[in-house]
Amino acid sequence: MVDVSGSLHRRGGDFVPPLDEDGDVYRRRILVRSLDEHTVVSELEDDFHHFVVTLRHDERRVTAVTNESHRWPWATCPAASAHLDRLAGMALTTRFTAAARYTSAHENCTHQFDAASHAVTHAAWGRAVRQYDIEVGALLRADGPRHTRLWVDGTLALDWVLQAGRGPAEPLPAPYGDGPWKGGFMRWADDTLDPEPAETAIALRRACDIGMGRGMPLDDLAVASELLPGMNGVCYSMQSGVAPDGVRNSGSIRDFAGHPELLCTPPDTPRPPILATTLG
Numbered sequence: 001m002v003d004v005s006g007s008l009h010r011r012g013g014d015f016v017p018p019l020d021e022d023g024d025v026y027r028r029r030i031l032v033r034s035l036d037e038h039t040v041v042s043e044l045e046d047d048f049h050h051f052v053v054t055l056r057h058d059e060r061r062v063t064a065v066t067n068e069s070h071r072w073p074w075a076t077c078p079a080a081s082a083h084l085d086r087l088a089g090m091a092l093t094t095r096f097t098a099a100a101r102y103t104s105a106h107e108n109c110t111h112q113f114d115a116a117s118h119a120v121t122h123a124a125w126g127r128a129v130r131q132y133d134i135e136v137g138a139l140l141r142a143d144g145p146r147h148t149r150l151w152v153d154g155t156l157a158l159d160w161v162l163q164a165g166r167g168p169a170e171p172l173p174a175p176y177g178d179g180p181w182k183g184g185f186m187r188w189a190d191d192t193l194d195p196e197p198a199e200t201a202i203a204l205r206r207a208c209d210i211g212m213g214r215g216m217p218l219d220d221l222a223v224a225s226e227l228l229p230g231m232n233g234v235c236y237s238m239q240s241g242v243a244p245d246g247v248r249n250s251g252s253i254r255d256f257a258g259h260p261e262l263l264c265t266p267p268d269t270p271r272p273p274i275l276a277t278t279l280g
Contacts, residue, residue: 009131009154010261016155019135019260026211027256029263030115030132030203032122038063042119043264046134046207047214047253047275048073049111050267053084055119062090062120067112070267071254073237074224074246080109080236084116092124094195096202097186110235114206121199129153132203133260136211137162145169148211150204158204164212176201214275219250 008031012019028046035041042053050071056064065088067081086103099105099117122130131153137146139162150158160176163169167181179188185205189198221227224237224246231238237246255275256263262272 008129009133009151012260014154015133015151019133019151021258021260023135023257024138024141024214025257026136026138026207026214027260027263028132028134028136028207028210029260030118031264032118032127032130034122034126034128040119040123042115042122044111044115044118045071045263046111046210047256048210049077051109051112051115053112053115053119055087055116055123057092057123059123060092062087062092062123064088065116065119067115069112071249071252071271072109073218073249073252075249076224076237076242076246077109077249080107081112083108083236084112087116087120090120092120094121094124094199095190096121096195096199097190106233106235107239108236110206111210114203118199118203121195132200133263134204134207134211136207136214138214139164139212140215148204148208150200150207152200157200160204160208162208167208218253219248221248223247 009015012021026047030044032040032042038056038058040055042055044051052068052070054066055062065084067084069078072078083103087099090099090102096117099120105113133151136148139146145161145163148160148162149156160172161169171177179185186202189201193201223244225243227238228240228243232240236242251274253275254271255273259272262269
């Protein structure tokens with residue numbers, strides 16, 4: 001097993017510049033590690049989710065993908081991992097969106113799918129460890145623009161300024177402003193940018209949407225179908241035939257704003273307090 005413990009960044013002061021541990025922020029960490037020459041573990045944790053995807057490969061193609069679900073918003077989310085089986089046989093590639101040619105992102109759990117896609121590119125690059133940390137200001141509770149930042153292996157890589165309901169509050173740094181904010185940013189990034197900056201931008205763009213949930217009273221919902229038709233088909237649990245069975249996993253939201261060191265720690269490690277889900 002590859003020892004990557006010395007490469008991990010946990011606390012705010014481990015980062016350059018430091019994380020904003022005093023701010024009202026949503027956090028997401030994606031920690032991707034090579035356990036051996038044929039096994040990659042991709043772990044994704046944020047306020048709402050905690051999934052661990054294990055990808056096995058023969059150095060040319062994916063041979064198997066499995067997922068462990070540790071925290072999820074809807075009762076149906078863990079079952080989505082069956083769709084990751086379709087990635088077996090795909091060629092390793094540094095292009096993040098390539099997995100969508102083998103299994104539809106909309107038929108998967110978005111976050112399991114992203115973790116698997118990061119695992120594919122990690123195997124293709126032959127890396128030992130890669131860590132993405134993302135910080136999104138709680139836009140729904142803000143009275144103005146907020147910074148949305150992404151660190152790669154502890155160093156700031158992207159800093160965008162957003163405002164609730166508007167997306168970018170000022171032009172994104174070049175070349176990211178050339179892409180459509182809605183309706184195709186991820187495909188644009190992978191088609192236009194080099195593989196590594198494309199993957200980084202895609203990771204931040206995804207978090208911009210998910211981070212909007214910080215402060216929403218999501219536990220007031222009883223079942224996923226209450227979000228239809230507005231979110232119909234966006235992921236496995238929002239498929240019209242699945243959503244009625246998606247009972248809300250109430251009390252599963254956690255507040256990592258001041259506790260970044262607890263992200264992607266073993267599942268039996270205590271998590272921070274439940275996040276208050278109000279807009280007031």
